[in-house]
Amino acid sequence: MTVYFIQAFIYLCAAIVAVPLSKRLGLGSVLGYLIAGVIIGPVTGLVGQETVTIQHFAEFGVVMMLFLVGLELDPKSLWEMRNKLFGLGGLQVALTASVVMAVAWWSNQTWTIALAIGLILSLSSTAIVLQTFSEKGLVKTEGGKNAFSVLLFQDIAVIPMLAFIPMLAIPELVEQMQSLAGNGDHHNEPSLVSNLSPWVHGGVVIGSIAGLIIAGQFLSRPLFRYIADSGLREIFTAAALMLVVGIAALMSLVGLSPALGTFLAGVVLANSEFRHELESNIEPFKGLLLGLFFITVGAGINFDVLTGNFLIVIGLTLGLMLVKALVLLILAFMFGIKASDRWLFALSLSQAGEFGFVLLSYTYQHGVLPKDIMDLLALVVALSMFLTPILFIAFDRLILPRYAASKDEKQASDDIPDQGQVIIAGIGRFGQIINRLLVANNIKTIVLDHQAKQVESMRRINIKSYFGDVCRPDLLHTAGIEEAAMLVVAIDDRVRSVELVEYTKKNFPQVAVLARAFDRGHNYELRHAGADVIISETYHSALELGKEALRHLGVHPFKAQQLKHAFAETEDTASDKLYHSWLHEEEKHAFTQHYRDLFIKLETLLLNAMRKDTASKHTKAEREWTPPPKDYLKDFE
Amino acid sequence: MIDATRKILLLFAHPAQTRSEVNLPLFKAAKDMPNITPIDLYAEYPQHRINIDREQQRLRDHQVIIFQFPLYWYSTPSILKEWQDLVLEYGFAYGAEGDALKGKHFLCALTAGGAEKAYRADGYNHFTIRELLRPLEQTANLTGMQFLPPFALFGSRSAAEESRIPQHIEDWQLLLEALTHNRIIYEDVKGLNTINDGLTSLKEIKR
Numbered sequence: 001m002t003v004y005f006i007q008a009f010i011y012l013c014a015a016i017v018a019v020p021l022s023k024r025l026g027l028g029s030v031l032g033y034l035i036a037g038v039i040i041g042p043v044t045g046l047v048g049q050e051t052v053t054i055q056h057f058a059e060f061g062v063v064m065m066l067f068l069v070g071l072e073l074d075p076k077s078l079w080e081m082r083n084k085l086f087g088l089g090g091l092q093v094a095l096t097a098s099v100v101m102a103v104a105w106w107s108n109q110t111w112t113i114a115l116a117i118g119l120i121l122s123l124s125s126t127a128i129v130l131q132t133f134s135e136k137g138l139v140k141t142e143g144g145k146n147a148f149s150v151l152l153f154q155d156i157a158v159i160p161m162l163a164f165i166p167m168l169a170i171p172e173l174v175e176q177m178q179s180l181a182g183n184g185d186h187h188n189e190p191s192l193v194s195n196l197s198p199w200v201h202g203g204v205v206i207g208s209i210a211g212l213i214i215a216g217q218f219l220s221r222p223l224f225r226y227i228a229d230s231g232l233r234e235i236f237t238a239a240a241l242m243l244v245v246g247i248a249a250l251m252s253l254v255g256l257s258p259a260l261g262t263f264l265a266g267v268v269l270a271n272s273e274f275r276h277e278l279e280s281n282i283e284p285f286k287g288l289l290l291g292l293f294f295i296t297v298g299a300g301i302n303f304d305v306l307t308g309n310f311l312i313v314i315g316l317t318l319g320l321m322l323v324k325a326l327v328l329l330i331l332a333f334m335f336g337i338k339a340s341d342r343w344l345f346a347l348s349l350s351q352a353g354e355f356g357f358v359l360l361s362y363t364y365q366h367g368v369l370p371k372d373i374m375d376l377l378a379l380v381v382a383l384s385m386f387l388t389p390i391l392f393i394a395f396d397r398l399i400l401p402r403y404a405a406s407k408d409e410k411q412a413s414d415d416i417p418d419q420g421q422v423i424i425a426g427i428g429r430f431g432q433i434i435n436r437l438l439v440a441n442n443i444k445t446i447v448l449d450h451q452a453k454q455v456e457s458m459r460r461i462n463i464k465s466y467f468g469d470v471c472r473p474d475l476l477h478t479a480g481i482e483e484a485a486m487l488v489v490a491i492d493d494r495v496r497s498v499e500l501v502e503y504t505k506k507n508f509p510q511v512a513v514l515a516r517a518f519d520r521g522h523n524y525e526l527r528h529a530g531a532d533v534i535i536s537e538t539y540h541s542a543l544e545l546g547k548e549a550l551r552h553l554g555v556h557p558f559k560a561q562q563l564k565h566a567f568a569e570t571e572d573t574a575s576d577k578l579y580h581s582w583l584h585e586e587e588k589h590a591f592t593q594h595y596r597d598l599f600i601k602l603e604t605l606l607l608n609a610m611r612k613d614t615a616s617k618h619t620k621a622e623r624e625w626t627p628p629p630k631d632y633l634k635d636f637e
Numbered sequence: 638m639i640d641a642t643r644k645i646l647l648l649f650a651h652p653a654q655t656r657s658e659v660n661l662p663l664f665k666a667a668k669d670m671p672n673i674t675p676i677d678l679y680a681e682y683p684q685h686r687i688n689i690d691r692e693q694q695r696l697r698d699h700q701v702i703i704f705q706f707p708l709y710w711y712s713t714p715s716i717l718k719e720w721q722d723l724v725l726e727y728g729f730a731y732g733a734e735g736d737a738l739k740g741k742h743f744l745c746a747l748t749a750g751g752a753e754k755a756y757r758a759d760g761y762n763h764f765t766i767r768e769l770l771r772p773l774e775q776t777a778n779l780t781g782m783q784f785l786p787p788f789a790l791f792g793s794r795s796a797a798e799e800s801r802i803p804q805h806i807e808d809w810q811l812l813l814e815a816l817t818h819n820r821i822i823y824e825d826v827k828g829l830n831t832i833n834d835g836l837t838s839l840k841e842i843k844r
Contacts, residue, residue, distance in 0.1 A: 565686050623689060628727035635733040 010047055014040045015291055028135055030128050031389035033291050037298020047299055055296040055357070061289025062127050062354060063248050064282055066155065066259040069130065069148075070266020071275050078267055081149050088146060088335055089153020092349070095327045096122035100320070112168040116368045117377065119161050120360060121320055125353030126151045126259075127290055128388050132348070136392070143344030146337055150349055155259050158355050162255075165359070166366045173367035201255075208254045212247060212261065216268030224274045228452040228467055240281040273455045276448065277468040279478035293354070301382050305375050313376065317383040321391075325350040340395075340403035347391045347399075351384035421446060422486045423479050425470040425500060427458050430516050430537060431490035435463065446479050450491075471496045473503065481508055489515040489531070498525045505530030524582045543568060562624065567606060574602040643817055645673045646699035650706040650717040652679050658797045659748045659790055659805070660707055666806045667705075672817045674699065678716050685719050692724040697737055701816050702782065704773070705746040707793070711762075711769045721776065730780045739781035742816065742823070744832070745770055746809070748793035756791070767830045785821065786829040788812055808836050815839055 014036035022032025040046045101118030105111055129147060130139075138144040220243070227239050244262055251261030269275060306313055328346040337345050360378055363369045369377075421444040424431050431447070438445050447465035449455050458465045468475040470491065481487065487504050489497050501513050515531040517523035519538075526534045543564055550560040581598050649664045651657055668675045674695065682688075696702065706713050728735050747766075755762045756769070766789055767774075777784035790796060790805050812832065815821050826835045 565684070569686070624723050626726075628732060632727060632732055635731075 007047060007050065010040055011292065011295060015295060019291070026393065028132055028389045028392060029291075030131055030135075030294055031386075033294030034298040034386050034389070037295035038301060039298075040295070041299025042301050042303040051296045051299045054292065055300065058289050058293035058296055059354060059358075060248070060258075061286055061291075061293050063258045063262050064244055064286035065127065065130060065290060067244050067247075067262035067266040068279060068282060068286060070263040070268075071270050071279055073267055074270040075267055081145075084146060084149040084335070085153050088331060089150045089157075091331055091334075092150050092327065093122045093154060093157050095331070096324055099323050099327060103319075103323070110170070112170060113369060113373065116165060116168050116363050117373075119165070120356050120363065120377065121324075121352050121381075123154045123158070123353045123355045123359070124151060124324075124349040125351050125385050125388065126155065127293060127354055128351065128385055129348050131290060132389065132392050136396070138344065141341055141344065142337055143341030143348070146332070146335070146341070146345050147348050152263070154353070154355070155257060155263070158257050158359070159255075159260070161359065162362065165363055165368055168363075169367045171367075173370060176367065205254050205256060208250055208256070209261075209264065212250070212265055213268050216265050220269060221272060221274070224272075224277075224467075225452045225456065228274070228277075236277065237281045240278050241285065243278075244282060273452075273459055273465060273467045276446075276466045276475055276478045280468070280472065280474040283474065283478065297354075297382055297385055300378075301386075302375065302379060305379055309376060313379050313383065316376070316380045317387065320352065320380060321350040321384055321387065340400055343399045344395055347395050348388070350391065351388040352381040353385070356381040421480065421484050422488060423448065423470075423476075423481060423484050424488045424490065425449075426489070426491035427454060427463070427465050428490065428492060431488065432458075432463070434488055434490060439463075446484075448475070448479060471500050471503075473507075476504070481511060484508075484511055486512040486514065489513065489526075494518060494522055498522075498529050501526055501531045502529040520578075521582075524579050527579060528583060570606050571602070574598075574605055578602065641819060642672055643700040643819055644698065645701040645703060645813065645816060646695055647673055647675045647703045647705055648678055648717065648720065649676060650678045650704070650714045650720075652714055652716070654679075657707075659793050659802055660705065662802060662806060663746070663809055664705060666810055667813060670810065670813055670817075673813065678720060682716065685716060687716075687720055687723045689723050689726070692720065693726075693729055693737065696724070696741075699741070701742045701744065702738075703744045703746055706748075708747050708749045708766075712772070725776070725780065736781060741782045742785055742821070743773075743777040743782040744785040744816070745773060745787040746789075747787055748790045748796075750794050751791060753791040765830050783823045783827075785823070786826055786832045786835070788833060789831045808833065811836060811839055 015033060018036035018039070019029050019032035022035065023029055041051060097115075097118035099118075100121045101111075101114045104114035104117045109117070129151060133139045133144050133147070139148075224236075224239065227236050243265065247261045247265050248258035251258045269278065272278075325346045328349055329342065332342040332345045357378065360369070360374050360381070364371065364374045422438055424435050424438075424445050424447045427435065427447045427449045431449075435445055435447055447458070447463065448468050448470045449458075449465060450467070450469040452467050455465045455467045466479070468479075470476060470479070471493075481504065487500075489500055491497050491500070497515060501515055504511055504513055512533075513531045514533040515526045515535075517526050517534050517536045519536060523534050523536050546567075547560045547564040550563060551557050555563070578598050647664070647667055649660070651660050651664075654661050664675060664677070667673050676695070704713060704717055706717055709715075712718070725731070725738075726735070729737050749756070749766065751760075751762055754760050756764065756766045758764070762769075766787055770787055774784045788809065790801070792799075792801075796802050796805070812821075820839070821832075821835070826832055829835050
């Protein structure tokens with residue numbers, strides 16, 4: 001136990017020291033993790049043997065990441081990217097694998113080894129690329145979207161590769177492996193399908209995927225609703241984890257990639273009202289595991305092999321990245337990816353990836369690659385991952401500035417402002433009207449409510465809303481508060497609405513906050529918390545009814561309308577003074593005479609504003625359309 | 638020629654700015670110029686509740702008053718009429734003690750859908766634009782302001798297609814600049830149908 005604590009402490013320490021530093025230096029978090037790994041691994045030797053075990057565990061971070069990616073992508077948008085997925089992704093894997101294979105063959109490897117190397121190195125690192133994209137806000141760019149299609153295809157392509165690679169086995173190596181296995185080094189993964197005929201195998205695979213989709217569509221909602229109604233946060237977290245772990249287990253049992261399975265589950269749940277709640281629950285785990293994974297990549301760099309073959313390794317790494325980038329550039333050209341996006345696409349995917357590690361050990365176990373080649377290639381994969389963040393920096397500093405100027409010109413010419421989206425907290429009677437008005441005008445809203453029942457009934461009448469407690473910062477984050485233009489606070493809880501306004505204004509001052517108040521005191525509390533616009537929920541409807549009362553008492557309708565406006569305007573001006581007095585007294589925790597006096601003064605002011613003053617000076621409500629004095633014609637004589 | 642800088646109050650009235658092809662670009666072009674206070678009346682008073690005190694103070698603070706609007710039924714959009722009804726009070730703008738506007742310049746910058754030849758005695762609008770603006774001209778007279786001939790763009794619905802807008806904006810900026818520097822001589826231009834005709838001489842001065 002003590003050993004685990006010490007190791008965990010070393011890993012966490014390294015991350016805490018290296019990552020913020022790297023981020024501050026503008027190098028991004030991924031490079032920070034990698035460097036932390038190198039320092040605690042090969043440089044100081046604080047950690048050693050266990051990195052490989054931890055790496056297998058940490059790869060689960062990639063699985064979680066793909067689940068989150070799936071959540072962002074509903075089935076419709078997945079279907080829309082099918083051409084890119086198979087065209088762009090398929091060509092990337094095929095072309096890169098062929099070129100790498102040709103090079104390997106040309107350097108006197110047998111064709112089986114060459115082909116295996118080609119396949120392994122054609123894959124890129126989903127973990128590094130997606131993490132960096134989201135950190136730098138590149139996910140929605142043309143280059144980012146295309147890169148994602150390719151990464152997704154690669155994740156799919158791993159499955160047939162796993163099936164195909166054992167056929168490339170070299171008999172002598174297999175014998176060698178079998179003798180090793182006899183020493184107990186080999187362990188069997190549990191599998192449902194290993195002893196089945198291909199046809200049954202296929203049936204089981206298709207059945208599991210269908211089961212996954214159907215269960216995701218029909219079973220997940222009642223389950224999550226049941227848990228949400230219990231109001232226990234940690235049980236919801238447990239359920240979210242259970243979902244991801246369960247799918248990963250099922251996929252491994254039938255021989256599919258867990259990452260692909262959870263990605264599909266994510267896509268199925270992308271339209272669910274629990275999407276944001278799931279995201280905010282899984283995200284911290286994903287972040288930690290991915291970080292751990294990057295550390296193990298750094299820690300796993302074998303310095304003995306590196307120093308022994310320094311020039312070869314460096315040469316191979318740079319050569320590989322060059323080849324991959326060239327292939328990607330050609331594809332970008334073919335698929336019409338333009339300007340800076342073309343460079344982003346080519347540079348971001350030019351490394352080899354974490355699946356490379358998996359395939360390397362797999363090929364080695366199946367006697368396809370000899371050990372020396374495997375060690376060498378593992379180093380190449382790790383180094384290329386190490387270089388990727390540096391390429392991203394090069395993209396930022398060297399390539400983007402070149403295209404920035406032309407982009408500015410384009411933006412100036414079309415004058416449509418980018419409105420961003422609006423987050424609406426609370427979809428009760430008040431929030432509904434706001435949402436309907438905005439949605440009717442094609443403004444994108446994200447609606448959140450903490451009552452699963454309310455969300456459900458909204459969904460029944462086609463109002464897209466999500467379950468979740470908006471007062472939790474992590475949920476606000478997954479709902480996209482960073483990119484939102486506005487937050488509308490329409491929740492029922494007085495105290496929490498003030499807290500929400502305060503938190504949002506403090507952390508995201510660029511987001512406009514519009515809030516619903518219950519009464520004058522709440523109004524001032526919200527104003528003090530920094531809300532930009534506050535409307536008291538009963539004020540306007542009460543004024544409207546007051547106007548109707550005047551009308552029914554015989555006041556001319558237009559006059560009644562003017563009186564209503566005059567009332568509101570006087571109230572507005574006085575309200576400011578009242579607020580400052582309230583603020584003063586709030587600090588002293590007492591309602592003093594002063595506030596009461598002011599309030600009485602406001603009433604007098606209102607009375608004056610309303611009263612028809614026949615004296616020489618016009619009152620506010622009476623001033624408009626006042627005819628000149630009866631005797632004014634003598635002015636012109 | 639007196640060269641003292643004067644301040645311009647630009648009162649812009651357009652209720653459907655998303656459809657505007659000429660007026661909005663004109664308003665934007667004026668916004669960037671010095672010594673101009675641009676007021677979007679429909680934005681400031683979406684409920685037509687005009688703040689009389691604020692508007693009267695604005696009038697006191699400026700020496701040139703411009704109404705900018707698309708011509709609606711031979712007159713201004715409703716908010717500008719509302720503005721006149723409320724702001725030009727007895728005792729402020731007219732009457733024995735109402736001299737707040739005396740000596741200021743008043744200009745209408747308008748766009749009209751009809752072609753210029755329609756605004757003639759023999760055209761289908763029967764009156765010139767200058768004649769149609771008589772109520773505003775007399776308002777200026779009664780309040781002691783000097784009424785400048787309107788700055789007008791005719792055939793405004795096809796101006797964008799015929800690429801007439803850039804030239805019009807250039808003329809507009811030239812006019813605004815001349816007004817700030819008091820280079821428009823009232824006596825020279827007062828008889829013109831539109832002030833556009835008077836700009837040629839200004840352009841020559843500029844060259």
